[in-house]
Amino acid sequence: MPTSTTKREDIIQSALTLFAERGFDATTIPMIATDAKVGAGTIYRYFSNKEVLVNTMFQHYVSLFKETLEKDYPAESDIREQFHHLFQGMIRFTNEHDHALYFIKTHTSAYFLDANSRDQFSHLLMILENFFDEGKKEKQIRELPSKALIAIIFGGFLQLYQLIRAGELEASEELLAGVENSCWDAVRHP
Secondary structure (H helix, E strand, O other), rough: HHHHHHHHHHHHHHHHHHHHHHOOOOOHHHHHHHOOOOOOHHHHHOOOHHHHHHHHHHHHHHHHHHHHOOOOOOOOOOOOHHHHHHHHHHHHHHHHHHHHHEEEEEEEOOOOHHHHHHHHHHHHHHHHHHHHHHHOOOOOOOOHHHHHHHHHHHHHHHHHHHHOOOOOOOOHHHHHHHHHHHHHHHHHHO
């Protein structure tokens, strides 16, 4: 049985990388199979088609990301400390699941997502929207739509990690702290 689990994990990891780098439509089952070093038939033993595979992955990674953000969330702390927690959660999640956050971001409005995937993503967005809405109520966060504030943070963060992955920047603590402060400056109430 461990071999099956390993093959399934290899398929998911290969699919994650390929979907993140190429997108859903440009990624084929044979490409995933080649990258995972399995036959295409092996993929179909675990997932009946590419849509089932991508939805399974999307739900899995959205759930993990949500858990990362919620774990030890400092609900009683000030907004800045809560922002720090969320930003550090993005860093932890990205370090533990390379490509996953980019995969989530680039597939959130995809035509192939099923109702369960959309529902899970809505719950993830709710965590972030609630944070920004609470911050606006406390006059700590800019009066912009929460979705715009989320786009500002995630856009900057994902671009940073693309530069790190490409070797153009080193992910030092100093750099990440500076980026966190810059992101905070971008969303905090002036």
